[in-house]
Amino acid sequence: MPVNIIVCIKQIIDPEIPASQFKIDPGTKRQVQGSHSLVISAYDQNAIEVAVQLKEKHGGKVTAVSVGGASAATALKSALSMGADEAILVDDPAIVASDQQGIAHVLATATQKVGVFDLILTGCVSGDWGDRAVPAFMAEELGIGCVGFVSRIEAKDGQVVLRRVVEDGYELIEAKTPVLVSIISDETNTPRYPKLKDIMAAGKKTIPVWKAADLGVDSERIGAAAARALITDVYLPVKESKCEMIEGDTPQEQAVKLAARLRELKLI
Amino acid sequence: MPGTLILAVSENAGLTRNTLEVLAGGIKLKALLGEPVGAAILGRELSAYVPLLFAYGADQVYRAEHPLLERYQGDAYASVMHQICQRAQPTMVFLAGDSVGRELGPRLAHRLKAGFVADFVDFDLDAVSGQLQFTRQTYGGKAMAVVQPKAFPVVATAKLRTMEPPTKEEGRTGEEIRVEVALEASKLRTRVLEKVQEEVAGVKLEDAKIVVSGGRGLRGPEGFKVLEQLAQVLKGAVGASRAATDSGWVPPSWQVGQTGKSVSPDLYLAFGISGATQHVAGISGAKNIVAINTDPEAPIYKVAQLGVVGDWKAVATKLIESCKELTGR
Ligand SMILES: Cc1cc2nc3c(=O)[nH]c(=O)nc-3n(C[C@H](O)[C@H](O)[C@H](O)COP(=O)(O)OP(=O)(O)OC[C@H]3O[C@@H](n4cnc5c(N)ncnc54)[C@H](O)[C@@H]3O)c2cc1C
Ligand SMILES: Nc1ncnc2c1ncn2[C@@H]1O[C@H](COP(=O)(O)O)[C@@H](O)[C@H]1O
Numbered sequence: 001m002p003v004n005i006i007v008c009i010k011q012i013i014d015p016e017i018p019a020s021q022f023k024i025d026p027g028t029k030r031q032v033q034g035s036h037s038l039v040i041s042a043y044d045q046n047a048i049e050v051a052v053q054l055k056e057k058h059g060g061k062v063t064a065v066s067v068g069g070a071s072a073a074t075a076l077k078s079a080l081s082m083g084a085d086e087a088i089l090v091d092d093p094a095i096v097a098s099d100q101q102g103i104a105h106v107l108a109t110a111t112q113k114v115g116v117f118d119l120i121l122t123g124c125v126s127g128d129w130g131d132r133a134v135p136a137f138m139a140e141e142l143g144i145g146c147v148g149f150v151s152r153i154e155a156k157d158g159q160v161v162l163r164r165v166v167e168d169g170y171e172l173i174e175a176k177t178p179v180l181v182s183i184i185s186d187e188t189n190t191p192r193y194p195k196l197k198d199i200m201a202a203g204k205k206t207i208p209v210w211k212a213a214d215l216g217v218d219s220e221r222i223g224a225a226a227a228r229a230l231i232t233d234v235y236l237p238v239k240e241s242k243c244e245m246i247e248g249d250t251p252q253e254q255a256v257k258l259a260a261r262l263r264e265l266k267l268i
Numbered sequence: 269m270p271g272t273l274i275l276a277v278s279e280n281a282g283l284t285r286n287t288l289e290v291l292a293g294g295i296k297l298k299a300l301l302g303e304p305v306g307a308a309i310l311g312r313e314l315s316a317y318v319p320l321l322f323a324y325g326a327d328q329v330y331r332a333e334h335p336l337l338e339r340y341q342g343d344a345y346a347s348v349m350h351q352i353c354q355r356a357q358p359t360m361v362f363l364a365g366d367s368v369g370r371e372l373g374p375r376l377a378h379r380l381k382a383g384f385v386a387d388f389v390d391f392d393l394d395a396v397s398g399q400l401q402f403t404r405q406t407y408g409g410k411a412m413a414v415v416q417p418k419a420f421p422v423v424a425t426a427k428l429r430t431m432e433p434p435t436k437e438e439g440r441t442g443e444e445i446r447v448e449v450a451l452e453a454s455k456l457r458t459r460v461l462e463k464v465q466e467e468v469a470g471v472k473l474e475d476a477k478i479v480v481s482g483g484r485g486l487r488g489p490e491g492f493k494v495l496e497q498l499a500q501v502l503k504g505a506v507g508a509s510r511a512a513t514d515s516g517w518v519p520p521s522w523q524v525g526q527t528g529k530s531v532s533p534d535l536y537l538a539f540g541i542s543g544a545t546q547h548v549a550g551i552s553g554a555k556n557i558v559a560i561n562t563d564p565e566a567p568i569y570k571v572a573q574l575g576v577v578g579d580w581k582a583v584a585t586k587l588i589e590s591c592k593e594l595t596g597r
Contacts, residue, residue, distance in 0.1 A: 020567075022410045043527075101377075125527060127408060128406070128408075129407075130387075130405075131386040137374045140375055146375065148370065166463075167474065170521070171463050172462040173460050174459045179457065185527075186513065229383050229417045232394075232401065233413065233414040235411065235414075241570065241573060243559070243573060244573065245574075245575045246575065251583045255584075255587040255590060258574065258576055258583070258587060258590075259591050261574065262558075262574075262591075267478075267534060268594065
């Protein structure tokens with residue numbers, strides 16, 4: 001039985017840049033992009049991988065959806081090159097500065113416009129703001145079930161079995177479709193590197209751009225005015241740790257000194 | 269009566285450490301705003317936990333018993349917590365930032381038409397406006413954000429291992445409220461088929477006083493066998509970076525960091541871990557960090573108190589021997 005999947009992806013500034021190169025704009029209280037590249041948020045890449053693997057096994061269609069500025073089309077192109085069949089960009093100035101509930105509302109209306117789906121996949125946390133909230137808000141908006149922090153999905157006749165990672169192991173959860181699942185990484189969903197021919201093919205596809213008005217978005221629920229909280233400050237934490245280096249001619253000598261130092265500090 | 273409502277979770281005839289941490293949050297808020305602390309407890313046969321919750325500072329306990337609440341199931345928990353909130357009318361709901369709270373929090377916030385604050389590390393009243401404000405990590409631990417809710421109620425998840433459990437006061441009492449729950453299994457859209465518990469040899473990672481962690485520098489799963497030996501000698505637990513869990517060397521539940529666990533040991537030993545902010549986000553509560561890395565420029569040394577520049581394996585193997593001698597184990 002084919003599975004139709006919508007994957008929600010967010011484009012962000014590369015989250016793995018060193019802390020020393022990270023800057024906040026004091027006016028907007030957002031990260032300054034500078035010369036850093038824009039990427040698909042880490043776990044959203046795992047979500048695309050899970051979706052494409054399911055499609056390869058069962059057939060069906062994968063649609064990637066992103067709410068963002070014009071640049072997010074690049075992220076959607078990479079989703080296409082990884083194996084998504086279609087991609088949709090929701091880009092509207094009215095959405096900028098929406099909070100997570102607003103974004104979830106927009107994404108929910110966009111998925112309704114996409115139409116039939118069995119699964120909605122998202123990353124478990126965005127690599128920038130990182131609320132872990134959009135997925136569950138979206139599921140509530142749509143009135144469908146929701147399972148968070150899932151590393152593997154198996155599909156069989158109108159149901160899916162989900163491996164949800166918890167503190168002391170994992171749960172196997174059976175869910176009726178449609179269901180929204182947020183994806184966490186493991187060794188089975190490492191994002192693939194697209195082949196050159198797939199990158200070329202993706203480059204030729206057109207990505208429709210939808211506006212809030214196309215989707216029946218409630219304008220009262222988006223934009224800065226609808227945000228339920230004010231972000232009054234974003235600052236860099238001051239770290240003043242001084243690292244005492246354990247010297248020695250060989251690693252063995254360093255290890256002996258380290259053990260002695262830890263003993264001295266009553267840590268072991 | 270308005271106030272704070274927390275979700276309590278039981279474990280081995282007691283309350284989980286995570287529960288005690290959110291209770292501490294409720295007690296701190298009570299000190300700031302004077303509002304009482306309510307605790308909701310969901311499950312089966314809960315009578316024994318009620319006095320325990322009073323002793324740890326709850327003023328009211330909402331007790332919801334039903335066979336379908338025995339373990340967390342999203343639809344059941346969201347619906348019963350919603351029901352309790354309608355009755356308690358809290359201004360603030362505090363949940364632990366764990367696999368339950370992180371999923372339940374936004375769902376509940378949506379149903380309550382409430383605001384949502386994720387993974388706060390602290391809160392206080394703004395010196396100028398007197399408004400309640402939360403501090404949280406953002407950008408993968410690279411920055412801190414101050415968030416002021418514009419309206420209440422607010423559902424907030426607490427980043428774990430940032431608050432100390434409250435002190436227990438035997439004999440303290442409060443008001444118990446029984447909540448009648450009507451749930452039908454057929455209405456629940458998901459069902460837990462099986463829970464697979466990964467065995468841990470010694471202490472739990474999130475409770476350990478000593479954590480020995482490994483990263484990509486270990487180059488394979490075998491390296492973790494060595495770290496397990498060291499952990500055993502030190503009576504500690506083994507953790508890992510995302511690079512190691514994503515490679516399948518150890519299970520995802522071993523991951524320490526923004527996505528993984530927050531730990532607050534007295535001693536955290538990082539072998540072959542570069543010290544990305546997302547990893548460090550999980551060890552901000554560690555009292556002493558020791559970094560063992562071949563690269564003297566690795567960012568981990570910026571947060572470590574002690575550092576060894578050298579090959580992880582040579583250091584770890586000799587360290588096991590030296591620790592055995594010193595501790596007599
Ligand atoms: C949204 C998001 C969430 C994330 N969440 C987490 C999280 O929860 N936890 C987490 O850990 N990461 C997380 N990450 C990933 C994080 O950014 C880093 O990629 C990851 O922590 C790197 O792991 P590592 O230090 O093991 O690997 P690397 O960064 O590759 O570092 C390996 C280190 O090993 C050293 N080394 C190599 N050989 C040796 C040797 N023989 N002896 C000693 N040292 C050696 C190298 O010098 C290097 O410093 C997240 C990333 C994102 C974007
Ligand atoms: N602007 C967006 N466009 C598409 N998906 C998004 C957007 N923001 C968040 N998401 C999805 O929601 C997940 C969790 O985001 P967050 O709640 O911000 O941690 C992300 O990993 C994405 O899958």
